[in-house]
Amino acid sequence: MLHSLTSRIVFVxxxxxxxxxxxxxxxxxxxxxxxxxxxxxxxxxxxxxxxSETLSDLREAQAEERGYLLTTDPSxxxxxxxxxxxxLSKVNMLEQLVQDNPVQHERAQSLQIATNERxxxxxxxxxxxxxxxxxxxRSRVVIGQGRVDMAxxxxxxxxxxxxxxxxxxxxxxxxxxxxxxNRKLVIGGCLIIxxxxxxxxxxxxxxxxxxxxxxxxxxxxxxxxxRTVRVDDKMGCTEFDMLAQGYNTMAERLDAAMQAQEAxxxxxxxxxxxxxxxNEAMELLGEMAHRLQAARTSDELSAIxxxxxxxxxxxxxxxxxxxxxxxxxLERIAQWGAPSVGCEGLHPSSC
Numbered sequence: 001m002l003h004s005l006t007s008r009i010v011f012v013x014x015x016x017x018x019x020x021x022x023x024x025x026x027x028x029x030x031x032x033x034x035x036x037x038x039x040x041x042x043x044x045x046x047x048x049x050x051x052s053e054t055l056s057d058l059r060e061a062q063a064e065e066r067g068y069l070l071t072t073d074p075s076x077x078x079x080x081x082x083x084x085x086x087x088l089s090k091v092n093m094l095e096q097l098v099q100d101n102p103v104q105h106e107r108a109q110s111l112q113i114a115t116n117e118r119x120x121x122x123x124x125x126x127x128x129x130x131x132x133x134x135x136x137x138r139s140r141v142v143i144g145q146g147r148v149d150m151a152x153x154x155x156x157x158x159x160x161x162x163x164x165x166x167x168x169x170x171x172x173x174x175x176x177x178x179x180x181x182n183r184k185l186v187i188g189g190c191l192i193i194x195x196x197x198x199x200x201x202x203x204x205x206x207x208x209x210x211x212x213x214x215x216x217x218x219x220x221x222x223x224x225x226x227r228t229v230r231v232d233d234k235m236g237c238t239e240f241d242m243l244a245q246g247y248n249t250m251a252e253r254l255d256a257a258m259q260a261q262e263a264x265x266x267x268x269x270x271x272x273x274x275x276x277x278x279n280e281a282m283e284l285l286g287e288m289a290h291r292l293q294a295a296r297t298s299d300e301l302s303a304i305x306x307x308x309x310x311x312x313x314x315x316x317x318x319x320x321x322x323x324x325x326x327x328x329x330l331e332r333i334a335q336w337g338a339p340s341v342g343c344e345g346l347h348p349s350s351c
Contacts, residue, residue, distance in 0.1 A: 035264055041171055043097070045275045047104075048164045050094045051111075052282040055157045057087035058115060059289045062146065065122050066293055069129055069138050080126055084119050091115045094160075104163060111156040118149045172272070190223040193250075218251075227255045284312050298322060302334035310336045323348065 061083035068076035091112045098104040128137040214231060221229040230248050288308035295301040305320050317337020321330040329345045 035260070041168055041268060042271060044164050044168050044171070045271060047094065047097050048161050048168075048275065049278060050090050050097060051157050051160050051164075052279065052286075054087055054090040054094060054111075054115065055154060056282060056285055056289070057083050057090060058118065058153065059150070059286055061087060061119070061122060062150065063289050063293055065126055066141070068126065069134060069141060072129070072134060077126055077130065080122070084123065087115060087119065098160075104160060107156060107160050107163075111153065111160065114149070114153045114156060118146075118153060121146070121149070168272070168275075172268070187223060190219055193219060222251055222254070227251070227258065281312055284308055288312070298333050306334050306336050321346070 061080055064076045064080035064083055067073065068080060091108075095105070095108045095112055098108045125137045125140050128134075128140075218229045218231045230251060285308075288304060291304045291308075292301065295304055302320060309318060310316075315337075317335070319332050319335040319342045321332050321342075323329075324331050327345075328348065330348055330351065331345045332342060335342070
């Protein structure tokens with residue numbers, strides 16, 4: 001009878017061990033899937049950021065070109081060169097980032113061509129201005145082709161960003177489905193183990209009731225959310241000692257897998273929140289740059305700066321100064337945030 005009882009316990013214990021290994025393997029696989037999903041989403045977010053930065057650099061380069069043609073200040077030309085270099089670098093980076101997606105890769109190449117053409121036009125106008133031919137350069141700007149070209153570029157950029165956003169939403173939905181499946185997997189696995197342990201209870205009868213009750217109680221607590229509960233693996237019975245060790249191993253792996261899953265969820269949520277915040281800031285900067293191009297007076301410039309800068313940099317006070325050629329002073333024409341920021345005027349050498 002003892003041999004038969006031992007054989008049954010060993011048989012059931014083997015089934016428990018197999019289920020524990022399978023459950024741990026499934027959870028590990030699910031955790032790896034979540035990590036891969038997070039890396040994929042990070043890649044998609046990087047693409048969206050590069051597209052926004054490319055468009056922002058191009059708009060700022062155009063604004064610097066306008067500033068140079070209007071003021072003949074060489075500092076605008078220097079800033080123009082920096083923005084052009086940044087835009088070219090970003091659009092080339094974008095072409096590399098989307099190689100895994102043929103449709104997006106084709107769009108990126110189209111955006112790259114349009115960007116290069118726009119930069120070539122701006123560079124030619126800057127070159128004329130550097131030769132002192134400002135009137136000729138301004139006459140080319142007045143034609144208005146730049147607005148059309150920028151609209152085309154913005155449309156191409158929006159197509160790429162929209163597609164990436166749709167891909168992010170799809171993958172986020174998939175990640176949520178994985179989370180739900182993992183939870184069901186944990187509950188189902190715990191229920192299977194509880195059933196097997198109840199089978200052992202029936203086999204060993206009253207002599208092993210205490211040990212079985214301890215294991216069942218620990219599993220129930222684990223299933224109810226207490227992931228720190230463990231079983232004493234010194235029960236005075238070799239078979240039950242092995243079962244306790246198996247449970248503790250399973251609990252450690254489940255706890256580790258669930259922690260990894262929760263960390264991955266938090267990272268994904270944080271990345272999505274950061275992406276939305278960055279997109280809003282980029283859109284505000286783009287809109288501000290667009291309106292600055294149309295500003296004709298200091299009052300218009302001041303109004304635009306005061307309207308947008310506090311939204312882009314909330315809680316940070318500041319002021320805008322312009323150079324008065326007559327007095328050779330920097331005069332404050334706008335401020336935001338604190339009641340009084342800086343002084344009314346200062347000498348250029350003080351900056």
